[in-house]
Amino acid sequence: MHALTKLDNPGRKCDQCLVRHRALCRVAGTDALAELNRIARTRTFSAGSTIIASEDSMPFVGNVLSGVVKLTKVMADGRQQIVGLLFASDFVGRAFEDHWSYSAEAATDVEMCTFDRTAFERMLGKHPELEHQLLVSTLDELDAARDWMLLLGCKSAEEKVASFLMFVARRAANGGGCGEALPEAGAFEMPVSRTDMAAYLGTTVETVSRQITRLKTANIIRLTDMHHFIVPDIHRLAVAAGVDEVTLED
Amino acid sequence: MHALTKLDNPGRKCDQCLVRHRALCRVAGTDALAELNRIARTRTFSAGSTIIASEDSMPFVGNVLSGVVKLTKVMADGRQQIVGLLFASDFVGRAFEDHWSYSAEAATDVEMCTFDRTAFERMLGKHPELEHQLLVSTLDELDAARDWMLLLGCKSAEEKVASFLMFVARRAANGGGCGEALPEAGAFEMPVSRTDMAAYLGTTVETVSRQITRLKTANIIRLTDMHHFIVPDIHRLAVAAGVDEVTLED
DNA sequence: CGACATGTTGAACCTCATCAACCGACGTGG
DNA sequence: CCACGTCGGTTGATGAGGTTCAACATGTCG
Numbered sequence: 001m002h003a004l005t006k007l008d009n010p011g012r013k014c015d016q017c018l019v020r021h022r023a024l025c026r027v028a029g030t031d032a033l034a035e036l037n038r039i040a041r042t043r044t045f046s047a048g049s050t051i052i053a054s055e056d057s058m059p060f061v062g063n064v065l066s067g068v069v070k071l072t073k074v075m076a077d078g079r080q081q082i083v084g085l086l087f088a089s090d091f092v093g094r095a096f097e098d099h100w101s102y103s104a105e106a107a108t109d110v111e112m113c114t115f116d117r118t119a120f121e122r123m124l125g126k127h128p129e130l131e132h133q134l135l136v137s138t139l140d141e142l143d144a145a146r147d148w149m150l151l152l153g154c155k156s157a158e159e160k161v162a163s164f165l166m167f168v169a170r171r172a173a174n175g176g177g178c179g180e181a182l183p184e185a186g187a188f189e190m191p192v193s194r195t196d197m198a199a200y201l202g203t204t205v206e207t208v209s210r211q212i213t214r215l216k217t218a219n220i221i222r223l224t225d226m227h228h229f230i231v232p233d234i235h236r237l238a239v240a241a242g243v244d245e246v247t248l249e250d
Numbered sequence: 251m252h253a254l255t256k257l258d259n260p261g262r263k264c265d266q267c268l269v270r271h272r273a274l275c276r277v278a279g280t281d282a283l284a285e286l287n288r289i290a291r292t293r294t295f296s297a298g299s300t301i302i303a304s305e306d307s308m309p310f311v312g313n314v315l316s317g318v319v320k321l322t323k324v325m326a327d328g329r330q331q332i333v334g335l336l337f338a339s340d341f342v343g344r345a346f347e348d349h350w351s352y353s354a355e356a357a358t359d360v361e362m363c364t365f366d367r368t369a370f371e372r373m374l375g376k377h378p379e380l381e382h383q384l385l386v387s388t389l390d391e392l393d394a395a396r397d398w399m400l401l402l403g404c405k406s407a408e409e410k411v412a413s414f415l416m417f418v419a420r421r422a423a424n425g426g427g428c429g430e431a432l433p434e435a436g437a438f439e440m441p442v443s444r445t446d447m448a449a450y451l452g453t454t455v456e457t458v459s460r461q462i463t464r465l466k467t468a469n470i471i472r473l474t475d476m477h478h479f480i481v482p483d484i485h486r487l488a489v490a491a492g493v494d495e496v497t498l499e500d
Numbered sequence: 501c502g503a504c505a506t507g508t509t510g511a512a513c514c515t516c517a518t519c520a521a522c523c524g525a526c527g528t529g530g
Numbered sequence: 531c532c533a534c535g536t537c538g539g540t541t542g543a544t545g546a547g548g549t550t551c552a553a554c555a556t557g558t559c560g
Binding site: 071073075076077079080081083084094095096097100101102128131132134135136138139141142143145146147148149150152153154199201202242 | 392398399403
Binding site: 444458460 | 540
């Protein structure tokens with residue numbers, strides 16, 4: 001499965017990096033950056049392949065350069081839940097623990113900038129500003145996870161789907177797409193399948209599909225094709241999502 | 251609401267601290283400890299009172315010394331979800347952000363060792379070992395949150411309740427109770443109300459109640475009173491909880 | 501073209517939320 | 531002292547929202 005490639009221009013990789021100014025490494029000083037550069041290695045994974053299995057000893061960690069990574073948990077009987085979707089510039093893996101309880105899979109074709117885990121941990125030890133940044137982004141992830149707990153615990157199917165669309169609209173617009181021009185205000189690409197949506201929302205493919213058509217017939221969204229959504233009025237979608245206030249702009 | 255008291259023996263508080271060897275401060279060197287001691291202040295909150303409201307600017311952070319703190323999120327229409335339960339030695343609050351999106355409430359009477367937030371942040375900057383430890387425990391919390399996402403997204407009502415009992419059994423036994431002798435193998439106290447259980451499990455009081463009686467009639471649990479549970483065979487409870495393997499011992 | 505994956509739609513069933521009544525414990529005030 | 535309201539918990543009856551199973555549509559790839 002592990003479809004790997006390596007980019008070997010170790011001298012100046014970071015300069016032209018797509019996520020240079022958004023990922024962890026944005027806080028690295030010039031020397032730290034050079035050091036990161038030395039241990040960095042670009043890997044690519046084709047859609048559907050496993051990046052890190054839950055049994056693996058987690059050989060590496062890294063940042064997503066392009067594509068979408070899903071973190072999943074599965075129960076013994078096969079029921080599974082996606083506990084996180086990671087876009088460009090997001091960090092994958094866990095430092096200071098040699099294996100963890102989810103598995104990371106490529107939801108689309110994925111390109112990552114990876115680091116040997118123990119080497120990366122040594123880096124963190126030497127460069128407090130990096131470790132600090134990792135702490136901050138971990139806190140953000142924790143917030144996001146708890147937001148999702150609210151969704152899973154409280155929201156109706158329609159609210160769930162609407163919330164997910166809001167989530168992707170934001171990530172795909174300012175983050176994941178990364179420079180991808182928006183052809184129309186409120187248009188975005190849905191990078192994952194209906195099945196993945198369902199697994200992330202704690203529901204089934206069928207309900208996701210039904211709710212999408214509901215939103216469609218209510219004229220809250222339109223689809224050009226299966227994976228291209230248009231949201232004419234983000235406010236109406238927010239209402240459908242059951243968002244308290246207009247937390248749209250940050 | 252804020253029912254406060256202060257213990258003012260700043261000289262040697264930490265020595266006799268209940269959670270000295272389990273909380274963040276366990277990694278503090280003698281000087282860092284002394285400094286922590288200087289900015290520490292014990293506060294108590296009576297059951298039901300708000301510790302930090304979501305609108306507050308989060309004046310302080312701290313460790314739970316005794317009691318149980320719940321982190322809750324509420325939607326505009328009142329639906330609410332508990333996104334975390336914190337026991338003795340757990341850390342409450344968020345550094346590097348002056349307000350956060352949940353509110354912390356005392357589920358029982360609570361005693362906390364608190365620090366002024368900005369002073370605490372300064373401490374973290376000066377003592378990397380503290381910041382490192384905070385990172386590690388944040389990572390653990392993130393794992394816990396994602397475990398709970400699996401529960402909220404996949405599990406049936408019975409599995410939810412059984413899982414919650416397992417959760418409390420473990421925390422109340424090795425952590426929260428802290429020295430409280432277990433009168434019987436597998437006996438523990440339920441520190442929170444049925445309502446809180448429901449809010450944590452993404453269900454209703456009625457279902458919680460029903461599932462408890464189901465577990466009772468199945469002889470998987472017994473109750474001495476409303477808040478004292480006995481689990482004769484933790485394995486059977488684990489099965490009811492839908493736990494993959496025996497992840498009982500860590 | 502057929503085979504397969506992905507998504508949509510329909511119909512039946514079932515779990516769980518909802519509404520309501522009830523119970524015991526507790527505290528207050530008459 | 532008892533009447534009263536309140537609060538936390540349990541139990542019952544009912545129905546809606548979502549799961550499940552199945553058929554169908556669409557798109558893709560050999």
